[in-house]
Structures are given as structure tokens and as C-alpha cells.
Amino acid sequence: ATLLLNHHIETDVINTKGKAYGIELLVKKTTGKTNGWVSYTYSRTLLQMDDPIAGETINKGAYYPANFDKPHAVNFIGNYRFSHRLSLSLNVIYSTGRPITLPLAVFNLGGAPRLYYSERNQYRIPDYFRTDLSLNLQGNHKVKQLAHNSWSLGVYNATARQNAYSIYFLQESGVINGYKLSIFGTIIPFVTYNFKF
Amino acid sequence: MRNARLIIIVTWVFEIVACVKPYQPDVIKAQNNFLVVDGIINCAPNSETTITLTRTRSLNDTVTSLPERFAQLTIEGTAGEVYPLLEQEGGIYKSAPLYLQATRRYRLKISTVSGAEFASDYTQPTITPPIDSLNWKQESNNITILVSTHDPQNNTRYYRWEYDETWAAHAAYESFLKLKDGKVTYRDSSEFTYTCYHSKPATDILQLSTAQLSDDIIIQTPLVVLPILSPKFEVRYSINVKQFALPKEAYEYWQILKRNTQQLGSIFDAQPSQLIGNLHNLSVKDEPVIGYITAATVQQKRLFIRQSEVIGGYHPQTGCKATIVPTDSAAYFLQDQVSALAYFVGSGGGAVAITTKECVDCRLQSGTTQKPDFWP
Numbered sequence: 298a299t300l301l302l303n304h305h306i307e308t309d310v311i312n313t314k315g316k317a318y319g320i321e322l323l324v325k326k327t328t329g330k331t332n333g334w335v336s337y338t339y340s341r342t343l344l345q346m347d348d349p350i351a352g353e354t355i356n357k358g359a360y361y362p363a364n365f366d367k368p369h370a371v372n373f374i375g376n377y378r379f380s381h382r383l384s385l386s387l388n389v390i391y392s393t394g395r396p397i398t399l400p401l402a403v404f405n406l407g408g409a410p411r412l413y414y415s416e417r418n419q420y421r422i423p424d425y426f427r428t429d430l431s432l433n434l435q436g437n438h439k440v441k442q443l444a445h446n447s448w449s450l451g452v453y454n455a456t457a458r459q460n461a462y463s464i465y466f467l468q469e470s471g472v473i474n475g476y477k478l479s480i481f482g483t484i485i486p487f488v489t490y491n492f493k494f
Numbered sequence: 495m496r497n498a499r500l501i502i503i504v505t506w507v508f509e510i511v512a513c514v515k516p517y518q519p520d521v522i523k524a525q526n527n528f529l530v531v532d533g534i535i536n537c538a539p540n541s542e543t544t545i546t547l548t549r550t551r552s553l554n555d556t557v558t559s560l561p562e563r564f565a566q567l568t569i570e571g572t573a574g575e576v577y578p579l580l581e582q583e584g585g586i587y588k589s590a591p592l593y594l595q596a597t598r599r600y601r602l603k604i605s606t607v608s609g610a611e612f613a614s615d616y617t618q619p620t621i622t623p624p625i626d627s628l629n630w631k632q633e634s635n636n637i638t639i640l641v642s643t644h645d646p647q648n649n650t651r652y653y654r655w656e657y658d659e660t661w662a663a664h665a666a667y668e669s670f671l672k673l674k675d676g677k678v679t680y681r682d683s684s685e686f687t688y689t690c691y692h693s694k695p696a697t698d699i700l701q702l703s704t705a706q707l708s709d710d711i712i713i714q715t716p717l718v719v720l721p722i723l724s725p726k727f728e729v730r731y732s733i734n735v736k737q738f739a740l741p742k743e744a745y746e747y748w749q750i751l752k753r754n755t756q757q758l759g760s761i762f763d764a765q766p767s768q769l770i771g772n773l774h775n776l777s778v779k780d781e782p783v784i785g786y787i788t789a790a791t792v793q794q795k796r797l798f799i800r801q802s803e804v805i806g807g808y809h810p811q812t813g814c815k816a817t818i819v820p821t822d823s824a825a826y827f828l829q830d831q832v833s834a835l836a837y838f839v840g841s842g843g844g845a846v847a848i849t850t851k852e853c854v855d856c857r858l859q860s861g862t863t864q865k866p867d868f869w870p
Contacts, residue, residue: 353746353750353767353768355768356768357768357770398765398766399519399521399522400522400553400766401521401522401526401550401553402526402527402528402550402553403550403551403552403553403555404528404530404548404549404550404551404784405530405532405548405558405559406530406532406751406784406785407532407656407696407697407698407699407748408656408695408696408698409697409698409755410558411751411754411755412754412755412766413526413528413550413769413782413784414754414766414767414769415521416768417765417766417767417768420519420521459515461517462512464517466553471556472553472554472555472556473553473554474516474553474554475516475518475519475522475553476514476515476516476517477514477515477517478512478513478514479512479514479515480512482512482513
């Protein structure tokens with residue numbers, strides 16, 4: 298199928314039905330020295346392609362997760378205010394990994410080696426989990442200033458988890474190897490200077 | 495000093511920015527050995543059916559094929575007839591020449607040595623129209639093999655081709671001599687290793703559909719493109735093209751297979767599709783069996799291309815050189831097990847030409863001196 302510069306693209310795409318459902322929950326504490334919120338979302342997006350006229354059905358016409366299906370997503374943001382100027386902040390983010398179609402086996406048919414793939418979006422890449430921690434020091438609280446400033450000092454990805462950015466397979470000297478690419482797969486310290494005017 | 499510290503910090507930053515680790519989920523590490531069935535039930539009168547059985551191998555296996563041996567295969571018809579297939583070698587099963595009817599439906603039944611039973615669905619044989627013409631043309635630096643066919647009833651819309659190539663090739667030097675009992679003697683004609691025959695089956699999936707056209711005619715569709723400078727055209731080249739008609743589902747199965755494996759792997763490619771063939775594991779429900787077995791009358795045609803017909807063809811440029819030594823000392827030079835005798839030089843038989851074994855024995859390039867029976 299050609300998707301770029303195709304004048305009759307409707308002949309190259311097939312129609313698919315889908316369904317989406319879920320629930321979002323949020324608990325928030327705004328007062329006191331300790332404040333923040335925690336949210337949990339359960340959401341499913343499923344697709345179904347069972348039209349035999351189109352020439353093929355996907356996963357034999359059963360519902361399968363869409364590429365962006367993310368069943369569980371948990372966000373936790375917590376702050377602790379030591380004083381008017383100093384506070385500590387913690388972020389915890391978790392979400393289920395995205396679906397992937399994996400190659401399972403190699404076989405020879407029609408004279409050449411070929412790959413056998415699993416059902417579409419049957420498996421998932423490893424889950425995403427990240428914790429950020431930071432200390433915020435606000436500057437002078439004088440009212441008449443040109444700009445209010447603050448410093449932040451902290452770490453991203455405090456658990457040094459190698460979250461998967463891309464999963465891919467390469468053929469190297471006759472065998473097929475899978476690789477997981479992670480960006481920022483370790484603790485990243487940061488220093489930020491903010492000012493607002 | 496300050497520069498060194500800066501460089502260290504910058505390289506540390508780049509090192510932590512991206513890292514690549516091997517990814518091996520359990521489902522890939524598990525040994526997936528599904529059955530793969532390749533072949534077609536040949537319904538042409540007095541012809542044999544050949545089926546190849548192999549197993550799939552896991553992604554990090556270095557073995558190139560896993561043939562499934564000692565299985566029992568039969569072709570069963572709807573009227574109850576049963577035709578067995580016998581194993582020839584390593585997973586290849588061949589039947590006796592059969593006369594299968596185009597009016598009955600047939601299926602393939604497999605019983606593996608581990609006790610599992612597989613069967614294909616009953617399929618109606620398709621009558622394949624004969625190949626109208628098989629010819630070739632030379633364009634710039636390529637030779638293209640073209641095939642034409644048509645169906646006057648406009649009934650056969652889906653065609654598939656397989657081919658076998660055979661070509662003759664020469665070694666660099668023709669050797670008439672051999673060393674026997676320490677003396678240089680002439681070879682018998684059965685010991686000549688100058689001309690060899692190489693053969694190679696097709697590796698692509700070649701098929702065409704005329705469902706979008708009003709008439710079921712295929713004119714001069716290119717099948718194979720070969721460079722002129724290929725060693726296949728050194729002496730004589732032959733290609734045997736087999737044509738068979740397919741039902742629509744089988745055509746789509748092979749299209750999916752072709753698309754899954756002939757993509758380059760860019761991010762704009764289509765996602766791989768599921769291969770759902772017409773073979774089922776009767777013992778373990780839903781276990782995948784790879785292959786689509788159809789029945790058709792297979793039509794064949796053979797084409798020869800001589801070296802003189804190719805303009806600007808292949809001229810062997812080997813790194814072979816011959817040295818001339820006196821005949822009496824030939825045995826001494828052949829002691830290194832790498833050299834071989836070629837021919838007498840000059841009259842009187844006093845000197846011989848010696849070169850390496852690869853330069854006189856064409857069998858060392860994986861050919862055979864056995865002339866195929868269809869070769870003129």
C-alpha cells in the first residue's frame with residue numbers, strides 16, 4: 298500500500314471497527330505541608346478487522362489492542378513544604394508498555410528463509426516507570442521585585458530504570474537478535490534556575 | 495586540565511543518553527517448531543506430486559533448515575481414494591505418477607513421526623492454461639525472461655510460477671592428464687572435469703493476478719532478470735518454468751508471505767500480516783501450520799539460451815595461471831596436494847602445464863559433471 302501521494306488512497310486502506318472505554322480516578326490534597334495528587338486511569342482501545350472482502354482479516358477477526366492502547370497509567374505527584382521557601386517534590390509515573398508484534402520463528406518456503414510473526418499487537422514492550430525527585434529553593438519573597446526567581450536541584454529517573462524507547466530486530470550473521478533502545482537510561486541530575494516577571 | 499575534565503563530562507553525558515541492550519522475551523526464547531509444508535498437488539495426467547516438510551527454527555538458530563523426516567503423507571480424494579507419498583531424501587516426499595481427476599476434491603494428510611496428525615482442507619483442482627510462450631530479451635546489461643499465457647474462458651485469474659535454473663560452466667583449464675602410479679597418463683572420458691552443470695531453484699514468489707483486467711491474458715510478463723555478466727551464460731543456460739493456477743485465497747496467502755518478507759524494514763512499511771493457511775493440526779487445535787496446499791494441473795516449459803546468442807556476455811577472468819614443468823618431475827610438483835595436471839605443452843610430451851585443482855576441476859564450485867537428461 299502506498300500512503301504518500303496516493304490519489305485514490307481509499308483503494309489502499311481497509312476499514313476497521315474500534316471500541317474504547319475506561320475510567321479515570323483522581324485524589325488531590327491541596328492544603329497542609331504535604332500536598333499533591335495521585336491519579337489512576339484504566340483505558341482500553343481495541344480494534345477489530347473482520348471484513349473478508351478486504352482480502353485478509355487481522356487476528357482472525359478478533360479484537361486486538363491498538364498501537365496506543367495503554368491499560369494502566371498511574372501518576373503520583375507529592376510535595377512537602379519545609380518552609381516558605383524550601384520544598385521537596387516527588388513524581389512517580391507508571392504506565393503499561395505499548396503493544397508489539399514479535400517475530401517468533403524462521404522457516405523456508407518458496408525457496409527463501411522467511412519470518413513467522415505472532416498475532417498483531419499480541420505482546421507488550423516492558424512497562425514504563427520513572428521517579429523524579431527535586432528540591433526547590435525560592436528566592437526572596439519581597440513583593441516589589443523585577444523578577445521572582447527560584448532554584449531547583451534534583452534527579453530525573455531516580456531508580457535508573459532503562460525504559461524502552463524502541464524495540465527492534467536485526468539480522469546479524471545469520472541469526473536474528475532483538476534489541477531494546479533506551480534514552481536516558483540512568484539517573485540524570487539537573488539544576489534549574491527559574492524566574493518569572 | 496580543564497579541557498580534559500570537560501571532555502570527560504561530555505562523553506559521560508553522551509554515554510548515558512542512549513544505550514542498546516539485547517531484548518529476549520520468553521516467547522522468543524521458547525522453541526517454536528511449527529510444521530512447514532511446501533508443494534502442490536499436481537493434477538496433470540501421469541505426474542508426480544512432491545511435498546517438502548520442514549520445521550521452523552527459533553530466531554537465534556544457526557542451522558539452515560530442519561527437515562521433517564519419517565512422516566507418512568497421503569493424498570486423499572473425496573471418493574475415498576488414497577495415494578501415498580514416499581520419502582526420497584531429507585524431508586522431500588514424492589508420489590508415484592498419478593492420474594488425479596479435476597472433478598474430485600483432494601487434500602493432503604500428514605502423520606509425523608511424533609504422532610501428530612495434520613490435514614489440509616479439501617481443495618478443488620484448478621486447470622492451468624498452458625504457457626503460450628517463454629522467451630527472453632536483452633536490454634542494456636540484463637537478460638529478462640518473459641512468459642505469456644491466457645485463458646480463453648476468463649476463468650483462471652490467479653497465476654503462480656516456479657522455476658529451476660540449470661547452466662553449464664567450464665573450469666579455467668581443461669585437463670587431459672592425470673597422475674597414475676607416479677606417471678603422467680591420459681584421463682578417461684569419464685574423468686573429465688572441465689564441464690559442470692549447476693542448478694538452482696527459484697527464491698522469489700512470482701505470481702500475477704488478472705482479476706482487475708477484463709480479459710484473462712498475460713503477455714510478456716517478466717519473470718527473472720539476470721545480468722549479462724553472470725557466469726550462467728558462459729556456455730549454455732536453461733530455465734524450466736512451471737506455471738499453475740491458484741484459487742483466490744491461496745494467491746492472497748502468497749501475497750502476504752511475499753509482502754512480509756520482501757519489505758526493507760523502513761518505518762513506512764505495512765505491519766506484518768498473519769499467515770493463515772489451509773492446513774490444520776488435528777491433534778492440537780489452533781497450532782499454526784505454515785503452508786497452503788492447493789491442487790492444480792502444472793504446466794511446464796523449458797528455455798535454452800546459448801552463449802552465442804548473448805551479446806557481450808560473460809568472459810571468465812579467473813586468477814588461474816599455469817606453470818610449465820618437465821613431465822618427469824610432475825610427480826614432485828603434485829605432492830603439495832593443491833596442484834593438478836592440465837595438458838602437454840609442445841610436441842613430444844616432454845613438458846606439462848601444472849595449475850591448481852580449482853582451475854581444472856569445475857566440481858569444486860559445487861557443480862556436477864553428470865549431464866542432465868534434458869540437455870542437448
